[in-house]
Amino acid sequence: MPREQLINRASEIKVIPTLDSIVNRVFTVLGNNNSSFNDLSEVVKYDQAISSKIISIANSAYYSRGIEIFNLQRAMLTIGFEEVRSIVSCILLMEGVIKMLKLKEEDLLDLWKHSVEVASAARVLAERLCIEDPQKAYTASLLHDIGKIVFYLAVPNYGEILKETKGTGDVIALERERFGIDHQETGYIIAVKWKFPHDFARVIRGHHGDHNPDHQDSLLRVVNASDRFFTRTLSSQSTEAFILDKEKSAITLEVEKIMEFLQLS
Ligand SMILES: [Fe+2]
Ligand SMILES: [Fe+2]
Numbered sequence: 001m002p003r004e005q006l007i008n009r010a011s012e013i014k015v016i017p018t019l020d021s022i023v024n025r026v027f028t029v030l031g032n033n034n035s036s037f038n039d040l041s042e043v044v045k046y047d048q049a050i051s052s053k054i055i056s057i058a059n060s061a062y063y064s065r066g067i068e069i070f071n072l073q074r075a076m077l078t079i080g081f082e083e084v085r086s087i088v089s090c091i092l093l094m095e096g097v098i099k100m101l102k103l104k105e106e107d108l109l110d111l112w113k114h115s116v117e118v119a120s121a122a123r124v125l126a127e128r129l130c131i132e133d134p135q136k137a138y139t140a141s142l143l144h145d146i147g148k149i150v151f152y153l154a155v156p157n158y159g160e161i162l163k164e165t166k167g168t169g170d171v172i173a174l175e176r177e178r179f180g181i182d183h184q185e186t187g188y189i190i191a192v193k194w195k196f197p198h199d200f201a202r203v204i205r206g207h208h209g210d211h212n213p214d215h216q217d218s219l220l221r222v223v224n225a226s227d228r229f230f231t232r233t234l235s236s237q238s239t240e241a242f243i244l245d246k247e248k249s250a251i252t253l254e255v256e257k258i259m260e261f262l263q264l265s
Helices: 003-012 020-031 037-044 048-058 072-079 081-099 105-129 134-143 148-154 158-164 171-179 183-193 198-206 218-230 239-261
Strands: none
Touching: 003 148, 003 183, 020 037, 020 048, 020 081, 037 048, 037 072, 037 081, 048 072, 048 081, 048 105, 048 134, 072 081, 072 134, 105 134, 105 148, 105 158, 105 218, 105 239, 134 198, 134 218, 148 158, 148 183, 158 171, 171 183, 183 198, 198 218, 218 239
């Protein structure tokens, strides 16, 4: 699968697939007339697929009036409850279609779990280091690996390729070598097409960085450190590793609780 085809795939993507149990959960909420705004956002905020679309729509010219919206709650308020309901319903209908494109639940679950782990860790770092809005760090992290979806859709054994590189952190090098493009670049194409805020696009494009990410860029720094913490490539000497080591069991517990809530475990 050469670079050209992956770029086309990234430019054409309209919805990001999500897990069956999240779809079911959202259907339950939407089907209940007593459901509130909070019930819906409680499910949606853990999901890359739906969050990405809501962030994208809230930042479109129609809603944003030039102000960038980073926070999912704010994005939903901006669009309005009824509108969010119908957007989510549309996504779910398209889900069925995209699901037939041979995407494995197991692969999606891996990506989902990684995104939520990195998001929880990034929120903790943003809080402790007082360098970034924790909510913004959370949403940016939830979306950081969105470019992997393009690979999952286009490369049948991509899940196995990822497992090969586990713990070595050279997934970027491997993608570039085999496909001439990496998931930061495919993610960036989606971010630009979908009009994500610039800060999110920048994180998606550069979250692997080199071994010395731009320390001036606090959002990039917390996402990069959190990602590397879970891929076990973060230097144990760093401040970030020190904080996250202490918080690791709390983060794991939080992710387990979310999985239970969404009936993923
Ligand atoms: Fe990544
Ligand atoms: Fe990642």
